[in-house]
Amino acid sequence: MNLDAGKMLSSAAVGLIDSSALGPLEGYAGASAGGLGMALMILSDQLDSAVATLSSENDALREIFGSAATRVGGELGERLSATGQGQGDDLRVHVLQAENDALRALLIELHAWVEEAGADAADLDDTIWAELSASTERRKVGFAPF
Amino acid sequence: MTLEPTAFASYVSHRVPGALGVSVTDVERIHGGASRQTYRLRLSYDEGGARVDRPLILRKDPPASLIETEREAEFAAYAAFYATPVPVPEALWLENDPKWLGSPFFVMEELQGFEAGPQQITQPPYAEHATRLGEQKWTILGQIAQADPFALGLDQALEAVEPAESWKRELDYWAAKLDRDAGKPQPVMQAVIRRLRRAPPRPPERLGVVHGDYRTGNFLYDEEGSIHAILDWEMAHLGDPLEDLAWSLNKVFHWARDGRAGGLMARDEAISIWERSAGREADPESLLWWELFNCVKGQAIWLAAGKEFMAGNNRDPVLAMPGLIMANSQDRAALDLMGRLR
Numbered sequence: 001m002n003l004d005a006g007k008m009l010s011s012a013a014v015g016l017i018d019s020s021a022l023g024p025l026e027g028y029a030g031a032s033a034g035g036l037g038m039a040l041m042i043l044s045d046q047l048d049s050a051v052a053t054l055s056s057e058n059d060a061l062r063e064i065f066g067s068a069a070t071r072v073g074g075e076l077g078e079r080l081s082a083t084g085q086g087q088g089d090d091l092r093v094h095v096l097q098a099e100n101d102a103l104r105a106l107l108i109e110l111h112a113w114v115e116e117a118g119a120d121a122a123d124l125d126d127t128i129w130a131e132l133s134a135s136t137e138r139r140k141v142g143f144a145p146f
Numbered sequence: 147m148t149l150e151p152t153a154f155a156s157y158v159s160h161r162v163p164g165a166l167g168v169s170v171t172d173v174e175r176i177h178g179g180a181s182r183q184t185y186r187l188r189l190s191y192d193e194g195g196a197r198v199d200r201p202l203i204l205r206k207d208p209p210a211s212l213i214e215t216e217r218e219a220e221f222a223a224y225a226a227f228y229a230t231p232v233p234v235p236e237a238l239w240l241e242n243d244p245k246w247l248g249s250p251f252f253v254m255e256e257l258q259g260f261e262a263g264p265q266q267i268t269q270p271p272y273a274e275h276a277t278r279l280g281e282q283k284w285t286i287l288g289q290i291a292q293a294d295p296f297a298l299g300l301d302q303a304l305e306a307v308e309p310a311e312s313w314k315r316e317l318d319y320w321a322a323k324l325d326r327d328a329g330k331p332q333p334v335m336q337a338v339i340r341r342l343r344r345a346p347p348r349p350p351e352r353l354g355v356v357h358g359d360y361r362t363g364n365f366l367y368d369e370e371g372s373i374h375a376i377l378d379w380e381m382a383h384l385g386d387p388l389e390d391l392a393w394s395l396n397k398v399f400h401w402a403r404d405g406r407a408g409g410l411m412a413r414d415e416a417i418s419i420w421e422r423s424a425g426r427e428a429d430p431e432s433l434l435w436w437e438l439f440n441c442v443k444g445q446a447i448w449l450a451a452g453k454e455f456m457a458g459n460n461r462d463p464v465l466a467m468p469g470l471i472m473a474n475s476q477d478r479a480a481l482d483l484m485g486r487l488r
Binding site: 027028031032035036038039042043101104105107108111112115129130132133134135136137139140141143144145146 | 174175176177330331332333334336337340397398399400403462463464466467470471472474475477478479481482484486487488
């Protein structure tokens with residue numbers, strides 16, 4: 001049988017939550033074990049979707065940068081153009097995450113430029129907000145309060 | 147780090163010179179918020195021929211905490227509101243010298259037999275009292291808003307600010323904390339911060355007391371639907387009371403997941419109760435400003451907690467959860483407030 005990392009984490013999580021892993025724990029220790037179990041449960045879910053989530057988001061951001069580059073112009077436009085043409089082919093999570101960090105940092109710069117541009121860039125503003133909303137949908141945690 | 151009963155008994159002997167036969171028993175660490183290590187204990191001693199026997203709560207500075215809070219501010223808030231219409235436990239001793247227990251701490255009475263959990267309030271036997279609990283929750287918050295911090299002496303412990311500048315002080319602080327602790331770019335929150343700076347809120351008519359973390363989970367309630375104490379004043383400060391109202395409405399605290407603020411009642415109903423109790427209207431535009439501000443503040447807190455946990459500065463799982471569960475919800479709450487959530 002092949003070991004499935006997500007299922008291993010999930011099983012460990014349940015063991016901490018229902019006390020089957022460590023035996024009955026009371027008070028602070030029991031609550032802490034339950035808390036760690038919940039954390040592992042969330043991480044187990046994220047482990048399964050991490051590559052898909054980050055790849056989708058990185059692609060969406062590159063597409064926005066590619067279409068915005070010529071309108072923005074200047075040094076920022078050049079960076080948007082170069083980034084928009086980039087293509088991440090390393091699917092390890094830490095590499096995708098590093099790309100995502102760089103892309104989201106550039107998105108902040110672009111969004112600030114769009115706000116300064118006002119009505120002339122209203123459509124781009126809507127596009128950015130739509131992507132930010134989509135991003136929170138991708139990252140949604142099942143039992144989060146909102 | 148643990149709490150040594152003998153060490154605390156020595157402290158009590160020092161603090162209460164007439165105390166004889168000081169005994170500290172039943173020491174138990176509890177989850178009482180992530181900003182301090184919280185212990186429940188029983189203190190007994192003889193004084194003047196009478197036996198004193200009190201259940202107490204001891205809140206001790208941890209190696210690293212959710213927020214760098216001022217224990218003096220928290221202690222002062224408990225002391226100021228004790229025996230007022232705002233229910234709080236009696237604050238007993240504040241000790242800043244780390245020689246007694248390894249780090250500073252303060253002690254207050256324990257109010258026993260009540261619940262505080264935000265999840266439990268949405269379940270039987272408490273859920274059927276949601277309306278009654280909500281009425282008290284926002285009435286008490288209105289009473290805090292009405293309180294005069296200068297008459298209470300709180301200006302001695304909490305730094306005053308010009309009312310017109312209160313928004314800027316808070317935003318500067320939390321935006322800087324977000325920059326310092328987030329670890330990753332935050333495009334939603336950075337857009338919120340730019341919006342907040344472009345259009346500040348209307349200043350409050352006067353400076354008020356802001357609890358700083360007024361939400362379901364930070365008060366004690368019972369099975370009949372009564373609130374017995376407001377807890378966790380560690381982020382108390384002087385400012386615009388609308389900040390507290392806005393925090394109490396934050397959608398990341400919608401524990402019942404049905405749109406009710408704090409898992410208790412509809413947003414408009416909560417605002418009306420607060421307005422009646424506070425004796426002032428909640429200007430909708432200013433309230434929206436403070437709600438968006440609280441998204442920034444919340445995100446700074448959730449991510450700072452995760453940073454501390456990941457760095458190994460504090461292994462309490464309470465610190466791991468906010469970054470995992472609340473951070474994305476906080477972005478969604480901000481988008482929703484701006485009409486940008488699809």
